[in-house]
Amino acid sequence: MNVKGILTATRSKTPLVQAITNYVTINDCANVLLACGASPAMCEVAREAYDFSRLSAAVYCNIGTLTPEQRQAIQEALRGAAEKEIPVVLDPVGCGAIPSRIDYLEELRSQYPIQVVKGNLGEIKSLAGIETQVRGVDSVDNGEDAVEACVSLAQKWQCVVAATGIQDVVTDGTQVAVIQNGTQMLTKITGAGCMAGAVIAGFCGAAENPFKGTVAGLLAMSLAGEKAAAGEGGQLPGTFKVKLIDEIHQLTEESMAASANIRYFSV
């Protein structure tokens, strides 16, 4: 299996992605969606979220700053997404630090289909009911049992699960991809995880299935990160962030295929 064609499909279809996301990195998410070829619609108002999701090719929900208004908007967006059968990508930010967020996500998932959950390892483990180490919204887990945690949650929730870290792990509960690309610089800026989630939603809006869309999305972010970090000033976080958007924009099928370091196996 490979992820060839997804970048091209995204750039030719320009999928509209409704994003309900935190205020910290909402601008970065919109810009990264444009850079990967998708079209961002950052609508978080409850009364409009249902209509917007029905126009969209994918929905991205990120609970980093989950206001009461956003809670309602997520409900409405997921209702529209379920009716239109479009993929929903959920980013469970901070559910390791704040246990009540787990209850919220469990309830959400019992009401509406979720195709992809993408978090850091601490968040994925927290949702899977496995003990882990977090510091605020960041995971400080060493990542030894990342595959087991992702498979466990994927089987429990019946969806694609991705955990970001030194290695990124993606699974649909039967097949697993381990992406060994990336750079530590992605941890030096805020929003790398949110941007990854947004790109996954963009790719899932154009991909044939959410597993491929998720692998391609995380690969795109990791490779763009590698290139940004290697450029002039790329070891400095302000410059790195600017170059990261530049590099997402410059990705090609060829450059992705040439640099990808992905290991696939079955559970």
Place this chain on the structure above:
Amino acid sequence: MNVKGILTATRSKTPLVQAITNYVTINDCANVLLACGASPAMCEVAREAYDFSRLSAAVYCNIGTLTPEQRQAIQEALRGAAEKEIPVVLDPVGCGAIPSRIDYLEELRSQYPIQVVKGNLGEIKSLAGIETQVRGVDSVDNGEDAVEACVSLAQKWQCVVAATGIQDVVTDGTQVAVIQNGTQMLTKITGAGCMAGAVIAGFCGAAENPFKGTVAGLLAMSLAGEKAAAGEGGQLPGTFKVKLIDEIHQLTEESMAASANIRYFSV
């Protein structure tokens, strides 16, 4: 007619601009207001919006992420603006995709004076009641009848109307300016339209009339975009956005006059 002197007036008067705007690009709007010589006040709290608008030289309202709190704040700000007779610039983001936003804007306009409406062509046509093509918050209209649409809305709403696109059109219902500057790079980042609206508000806070302020504002954005796109890395969206702010800051009366490509005519 020309727009000479407006940039200089803005930089010497430092007009305070109250902006109630979407969370996606609020930072860019504040920075572009500073870069063009104005002073940003991004107050969106209902209980303070009336007081802030009365201290301001212009008000910018952008409905991109229109929360209930922002709805109230816009009412309060427009009440203050009407009392102080300061210009109000309205950015009808997304009204092409979400028809209920048209009703909202119609109601707002029936209650308070609006001096300028600035949108993409899809939004302007939607407000004018003309059929158009949109994708989410973006217009995909080919722009053939942009002048007619702007004139129609300007006459209906009795205000200055501007539609951005490959060409920017500005009209007060009798005179028309068509600005043939700009760059496609402005469509590769989020917020170029919002920033244009903010600059228009800044310029209208210092200009003798809103038609001139609007022409000058769109010209400034287009010329800064051209220069940013022509610089090193300017074809990459992350770098382009940084340079766009740099170029707004570096605009001069001379550089604007030398590069302006504006056609004026009467309706």
Place this chain on the structure above:
Amino acid sequence: MNVKGILTATRSKTPLVQAITNYVTINDCANVLLACGASPAMCEVAREAYDFSRLSAAVYCNIGTLTPEQRQAIQEALRGAAEKEIPVVLDPVGCGAIPSRIDYLEELRSQYPIQVVKGNLGEIKSLAGIETQVRGVDSVDNGEDAVEACVSLAQKWQCVVAATGIQDVVTDGTQVAVIQNGTQMLTKITGAGCMAGAVIAGFCGAAENPFKGTVAGLLAMSLAGEKAAAGEGGQLPGTFKVKLIDEIHQLTEESMAASANIRYFSV
């Protein structure tokens, strides 16, 4: 007295800083916290703010866009901070322009301990009850009596008070530090003040006392600003902002000690 060791302590302890801050510069605040070695948690939801503050090493409250939700979140965060006895840094944005904000801050301060108030001179004078000149959220005070104003408020509120300006003044009511570093470029971007507040909170989360943490935080911002302004393109606001984050990231104990221009005296 000097501020040696605080940067190192911040980078080794990685203090979690809960920030409830305005939507305009929330991304910059998160990135500057990472760049100085702290860990940002930008939680502003009332139902979660108490829990988050109890996990944190410091709390930063900035009232730039004070929504009803943020008001409640600040209450909850300050309650948690008081119980855990962690430092609270308050940024009284706009209280010079909007007098009702003074009442709000007075009430807040009567209910919960505040360790540091950091504002521009107009804001500090407004809180101290001294006449001043403001334009929107910016101070246009000439700064002659900055020390007196800070000492007055520090003695009235029994906390550390810092006023930013051409010179930055910090006092705990008995000792005073006047920092003569910095650059005018910090006034050409939005959020320099907010970022300074965030860095102060990060440093106070690792410093032995809030006076030292505040002096070190303002010094770090001023020195990073100087270096950013001196670099290529550093006189342009878009580029300057990118380099400012880069330079915060590159600060060292040695570079801070070598460039610091601080005058200390007793009241």
